[in-house]
Amino acid sequence: MRTQRLLVVALALGACVLPACRTTPQDGAARGYSALFDKQAVAADHPTASEAGAAILARGGNAVDAAVATSFTLSVVRPYSCGIGGGGFMVVHIAGGTDRPAVNVAYNYRETAPSGITPDFFEKYDDDRHSRYGGTAIAVPGTVAGLLRAHAQHGRLSREAVLAPAIAAARAGFVADDHYADASKRLTAKFKANPGWKTDHAFVWERLLRKGRVQAGDRIRLPEQAEALELIAHQGADAFYKGPIADAIVKAVGDAGGVMTHDDLEAFHVDQSQPLRAQIAGYEFLGMPPPSSGGVTMFETLRILQALGIDPRTRDTSLERLHMLVESMKHAFADRAMWFGDPAFVNVPVEGLLSVENVRRLAAQVRRDRTQPLDRYGTHSPPPESGGTSHVSVVDKWGNAVACTETINLEFGSLVGVPEFGFVLNDEMDDFLTRPGEPNAFGLEQSDRNLPEASKRPLSSMSPTIVLDHRGVFAVAGASGGPRIISGTTQALLRVIQGDGAGEAVAARRVHHQWAPDLLYHEPGAFSPERADAIEAFGHVLRERDAVGNVQLIRRARVGGGWEAASDPRKGGRPAGR
Ligand code: GLY
Numbered sequence: 001m002r003t004q005r006l007l008v009v010a011l012a013l014g015a016c017v018l019p020a021c022r023t024t025p026q027d028g029a030a031r032g033y034s035a036l037f038d039k040q041a042v043a044a045d046h047p048t049a050s051e052a053g054a055a056i057l058a059r060g061g062n063a064v065d066a067a068v069a070t071s072f073t074l075s076v077v078r079p080y081s082c083g084i085g086g087g088g089f090m091v092v093h094i095a096g097g098t099d100r101p102a103v104n105v106a107y108n109y110r111e112t113a114p115s116g117i118t119p120d121f122f123e124k125y126d127d128d129r130h131s132r133y134g135g136t137a138i139a140v141p142g143t144v145a146g147l148l149r150a151h152a153q154h155g156r157l158s159r160e161a162v163l164a165p166a167i168a169a170a171r172a173g174f175v176a177d178d179h180y181a182d183a184s185k186r187l188t189a190k191f192k193a194n195p196g197w198k199t200d201h202a203f204v205w206e207r208l209l210r211k212g213r214v215q216a217g218d219r220i221r222l223p224e225q226a227e228a229l230e231l232i233a234h235q236g237a238d239a240f241y242k243g244p245i246a247d248a249i250v251k252a253v254g255d256a257g258g259v260m261t262h263d264d265l266e267a268f269h270v271d272q273s274q275p276l277r278a279q280i281a282g283y284e285f286l287g288m289p290p291p292s293s294g295g296v297t298m299f300e301t302l303r304i305l306q307a308l309g310i311d312p313r314t315r316d317t318s319l320e321r322l323h324m325l326v327e328s329m330k331h332a333f334a335d336r337a338m339w340f341g342d343p344a345f346v347n348v349p350v351e352g353l354l355s356v357e358n359v360r361r362l363a364a365q366v367r368r369d370r371t372q373p374l375d376r377y378g379t380h381s382p383p384p385e386s387g388g389t390s391h392v393s394v395v396d397k398w399g400n401a402v403a404c405t406e407t408i409n410l411e412f413g414s415l416v417g418v419p420e421f422g423f424v425l426n427d428e429m430d431d432f433l434t435r436p437g438e439p440n441a442f443g444l445e446q447s448d449r450n451l452p453e454a455s456k457r458p459l460s461s462m463s464p465t466i467v468l469d470h471r472g473v474f475a476v477a478g479a480s481g482g483p484r485i486i487s488g489t490t491q492a493l494l495r496v497i498q499g500d501g502a503g504e505a506v507a508a509r510r511v512h513h514q515w516a517p518d519l520l521y522h523e524p525g526a527f528s529p530e531r532a533d534a535i536e537a538f539g540h541v542l543r544e545r546d547a548v549g550n551v552q553l554i555r556r557a558r559v560g561g562g563w564e565a566a567s568d569p570r571k572g573g574r575p576a577g578r
Contacts, residue, residue, distance in 0.1 A: 028503025032574045034566035036557060039397040041565035041577030042066055043502075043552040045081070045390050045480065048174055049073040050567065052165035053394055054576035056157065063394040064092060064154040065162050067402035068147045070392045072166035072229060075143070075423065076222055077174040079208060080183050080412045081480060082390040084228065084240065085249075085425040087111035087142035088406030089288045090150055091275050091464045095399035095472055104466075105153070108271040109146020110291055110457040111139035111428040115267075116259030119451040122434035131434040132441055134200070135258025137414040137427035139458065140268050141249070143406055144232055144240040149270045150402075163233040170229060170422070173221035179572045181216040183388075183411045188212040200256070203417025204424060224422030241265045248420040256416045267455065271344075275466075278303070278354065281312045281497060284468040288405075289350065291342040294463025296350055297332045297486045302494075303354060304328035307363035315498045319531070320368060323538050326513045326520055327371065329487060331362045333515035334378025336483075341449030342457045348449075353379060370539040374518050388413060389462060389480035393554045395563055401473040401554075403464030405485070410441055431458035442482035445516045461485045467493060474556050479549035480571070484521075487512040488549020496555045502566035505555070510548035519543040547571075 028034030035041075040063075042053035053070035061069070067090065075083035082088065087110045096102035122131050130136045151162060176184070188209055191197045198205045205211060210218065231239035239245055246265045253260040275286040276295035280302045287295025302312055305328045310321065335353050352358055358379055365376060389407035407426070408414075414427035430441050432452040439445050442461075450459045461483045467475040475496050479485040488510055495505035509526040513519070520540040527535065532542055550571040555564050567573025 028507055028566055028569065031569065033569045034501070034503030034506070034564065035575050035577075036562055036564055037577035038562045039578060041395055041554050041563040041575055042070055043393045043554050043565040043567045043573070043575040044070050044074060045550055045552055045567055045571040045573035046074060046077045047574040047576070048077045048169055049392070050574060050576035052169070053392070054578065055165060056162060057396055058578060059157065059161070061157045061162065062154065062398060063396040063400040063402045064150050065157045066396065067392055067394045067404045068151045068155065069162040069165050070394065071143070071147055071404060071406060072163055073169050074390050074392070074406070076166055076169045076225055078390050079222070079424055080180070081388045082143070082406040082408055083423050084143050085141050085413060085418065085423045086406055086408035087139070087426065087428065088146060088404060089292055089460070089462050089464050090146065090402060090404040091286055091288055091466050092150060092154060093286060093401045093466050093468070093473060094154060104275050104286055106273050106275040106288055107146050107150050108273070108291070108457070109142035109149070110460055111142050111426055112268060112455045112457050113139055113429065113432070113452045114258070114260040114264045115454040116261070117429070117452045117454055119453055121452055128430070128435065128438065128441070131430040131432070132410060132427050133415050135253045135256030135414070135416060137429045138253050138258050138260060138416060138425045139428040140260060140264050141426060142268060142270065145237050145268055145270050148237045149272070159236065160233045163229050167226050167229045167233065170222045170226035173219040176214055176216055176218045176220055177572045178216045181214060184209050184214045187412055197415065201415040201417065203419040204412055204415050207417070207422070208412065208424070222422040224420060228421035228423065241268055245418070245421055248418045249425065252416055252418045252425065256414070276350065280306070282469065283474060283497060286466040286468065288462065288464055289343070290340060290348045290459075291457045292460045292462050293336045293340045294461050294486050294489070295465070296353060297336050297461075298463055298465065298490045299354055300332040300335060300359065301328045301490055303359040304331055304363050307359045308366060312494055313497050319534050319538070322511070322535065323368070323371070323540075324366065326511065326540065327366045329513045330371070330377045330515045333483070333513065334374070337445045337515060338378050338447050339449065340446070340459050342459070345453060345456050346449040372539075374516055377515055389482070389485065391464065391478035391480055391550070391552045393476035393478065393552045393565070395473055395476060395554050399472045401466050401476045403466050403476050403478050405462035405464045405478045405480070407462065407480070428458055431460060439516075443517055444483055444514060463489045465489060465493065467497070471556070475553065477551060477553040479551040479568070481547060481549035483514045484512045484547070484549040488551050492551040492553050496553070499558070501558060502553050502555045502564035506551045506553050506566040506568045512548045521545045521548065523548055
């Protein structure tokens with residue numbers, strides 16, 4: 001790690017992303033959540049996971065090796081956020097050279113609905129529990145297949161080498177931090193309100209929550225997950241999708257009332273494609289295409305801002321600028337609700353939504369003095385055609401980069417554990433439109449394009465993003481936090497293209513608007529009372545909430561060579577590298 005003086009000065013001078021913020025950003029370098037590295041860096045939302053990736057880089061691994069090692073380690077140390085029971089997306093940039101062009105790939109290993117699922121599957125239930133907890137909530141996990149595909153195509157080190165840090169973490173155990181303790185406390189309250197859960201979800205209750213007594217500082221050991229990871233290291237993805245782990249998953253899902261079969265697991269496939277690309281403010285953004293809504297919603301927000309005459313590179317702390325950002329988000333999130341689903345099943349009009357005509361038309365509908373009713377947002381007629389999470393950002397010394405976001409959906413996923421192998425299964429079925437007319441757990445309204453169907457992937461907000469300029473990788477970012485992933489990543493990237501350091505970009509207070517409900521969420525301390533009054537005068541209804549995403553970000557150092565890396569202080573991560 002290089003001297004941090006530059007970063008400390010920059011942070012001390014910094015302002016919040018939101019004007020008139022009452023607090024200044026914390027000193028990220030002094031608190032450990034941001035740092036400057038000469039050659040290569042990993043920013044994950046847990047220090048042990050960042051260190052796992054940095055150790056792989058130090059052994060000669062590249063950014064993909066490091067991202068895979070970090071992700072498998074997160075499966076152990078953030079078992080309530082992501083893991084081998086979940087799925088995700090990865091955007092990879094392999095730098096070109098004199099003899100070869102750059103290669104960009106988007107890996108889609110989002111979970112798929114089991115074959116027993118039909119569009120009306122959840123309508124027979126009179127509450128939302130069945131898509132959130134228990135066997136029916138679980139979609140076929142994709143993380144193992146996705147990570148191993150990316151590793152097989154780009155990795156330099158062996159599969160055994162990149163899985164070794166995760167296996168060691170599972171054997172040695174990890175120390176629960178404040179974020180783990182807080183997540184456990186929230187879930188313990190739900191267990192107490194649902195006494196049957198203690199036997200139905202015994203693995204989560206006894207091992208991860210320690211019967212409601214888990215505290216920061218406790219060591220949690222998952223030796224069973226070490227066994228699963230060892231099988232995967234030696235036998236590859238087949239160990240998970242065909243072997244003894246598959247048997248244990250099918251049993252766990254069946255015992256919990258779900259419908260997943262061995263055939264569903266064997267049929268799981270990774271899709272790979274070009275990343276979504278957009279030229280914005282002189283940068284080339286590489287994002288995740290559908291079934292992620294992240295790339296399109298972020299790029300549409302930024303393009304509407306530009307169509308409003310705003311240069312995203314300029315810092316402007318006025319109320320009008322904040323209002324324009326929120327109005328752009330409202331249009332983009334309205335389109336998310338109306339147009340998105342799995343492109344393998346429905347047509348998602350990506351090009352039309354991002355087209356110059358469309359963003360200009362939406363920008364022309366923005367009123368500069370006040371916000372408007374919800375039905376005035378989004379692309380109502382078909383646009384012209386040509387539609388619990390964790391994030392890792394990595395750069396290596398060759399100029400390669402990886403942005404990887406993975407999830408088991410809500411904290412602790414479906415609550416269904418696979419006790420023989422020490423991991424938790426996702427509840428990704430809730431990211432479908434499960435009961436028409438009802439929003440999902442994130443309050444997101446969605447169209448019937450996102451109804452569940454066998455082998456369909458649910459819509460996601462995960463937004464792994466790489467930003468390039470004429471020198472190569474400029475920034476790598478992404479977040480956890482449901483739909484707040486999109487707004488959190490957008491605001492952090494806006495800050496770095498406006499010249500902020502990585503530490504202040506992730507620490508600054510943020511806002512979120514997802515079109516419906518018609519509320520402008522803001523983090524505590526984001527506004528003075530006077531400023532809040534002024535924002536309300538635009539017609540916005542303010543609602544305070546906790547984190548607007550947890551962003552992990554790396555940017556090219558502002559001075560000299562190297563990389564500034566930051567793990568969001570909201571989740572307690574710390575970057576690593578050298
Ligand atoms: N499970 C949250 C998301 O993918 O958006």
